[in-house]
Amino acid sequence: MLQFDLIATEGLARRGRLRLNHGVVETPIFMPVGTYGTVKGVLPQSLRDMGAQIILGNTFHLWLRPGLDVIRAFGGLHRFEGWHAPILTDSGGFQVWSLGEMRRISEEGVRFASPVNGDKLFLTPEVSMQIQTVLDSDIVMQFDECTPYETRGHLTTESEARASMELSLRWARRCVTEFERLGNRNALFGIVQGGMFESLREASLEALVALDLPGYAIGGVSVGEPKEDMRRIVAHTPHRLPAHKPRYLMGVGTPEDLVEGVACGVDMFDCVMPTRNARNGHLFTRHGDLRIRNARHKADEAPIDETCGCHTCASGVSRAYLHHLDRCGEMLGPMLTSIHNLHFYLNLMHEMRQALEQGRFAAWRVGFAADRARGV
Ligand SMILES: [Zn+2]
Secondary structure, three states: OEEEEEEEEEOOEEEEEEEEOOEEEEEOEEEOEOOOOOOOOOOHHHHHHOOOOOEEEEHHHHHHOOOHHHHHHOOOHHHHHOOOOOEEEEOOHHHHHHOHHHEEEOOOOEEEEOOOOOOEEEEOHHHHHHHHHHHOOOEEEOOOOOOOOEEOOEEOOHHHHHHHHHHHHHHHHHHHHHHHHOOOOOEEEEEEOOOOOHHHHHHHHHHHHOOOOOEEEEOOOOOOOOHHHHHHHHHHOHHHOOOOOOEEEOOOOOHHHHHHHHHOOOOEEEOOHHHHHHHOOEEEEOOEEEEOOOHHHOOOOOOOOOOOOOHHHHOOOOHHHHHHHHHHOOOHHHHHHHHHHHHHHHHHHHHHHHHHHOOOHHHHHHHHHHHHHHOO
């Protein structure tokens, strides 16, 4: 089930509410990434405390480990990982694509050797739907081919991007058929592809809209293209999608990318950046980014961000302590910094939702940019 209501709009930006089988999601929203059934280093209770409403799981990885028999015995991913709110799973397409030379794509699907034990595996649109049905994901993503920015050492040409986009469309139709055959009662999203070509994006979008899916994603961005190409596609596609359905920009991005995406009409985001960067000592703050490994933090008694209400900042953890934990490779370090970065992203979305409700998103955006440019 999926119901989406628009509560307020300002320009192309939207404030909405998404009802899914495992709960309600206020949009625009950021979705923390829980690849292996865990948002790395963060307790499920901490995720709830910081206001996470929906998290991601990864079809490809969960298929390989623990495997579907285990998840099936638990009645789905929610109970298995102790997260009882909505979950979105990707289709596995992106991970298969990332295997590079180790996979072979055909019309039928993708053959590859398991990176875990070398088993020969075959992932098809039908198998992806079957796995995501066992996972009981609230939002199921269609199996697609993520068109790369570069193909065999050259920029992907228009005809290569067209062939890839058309394959994804044929796979989308097979996903719809299998999803219905399985009697899945969650929501299947289509993914707009087309590389860096607006005309292909429009063709992809038009064909997917004809399938009347409950939501749509914009895929194939943040795949190594220059920032200006990403901005061009993010400005192009979202507002062309049906206004009464949720729009999800996959794998993006920095805090500024999220603000830009919302301004262009995107409702949902996911990205590994807050957690991955936290593990690398890269922290996001209201006044710019902070590198905790920098020697100037060695005796720095300040919290990461004095304006932050996250558990780490509010409990008085200093930059000096985080610098020390990082230098010693202590596991508490990335746990504390992941909480901070995720809280920063979730709070950013919360602020945008409030600003949209109050009709002051444009003014908020100017203020946020000025704050971020000030420097830590
Ligand atoms: Zn904090």
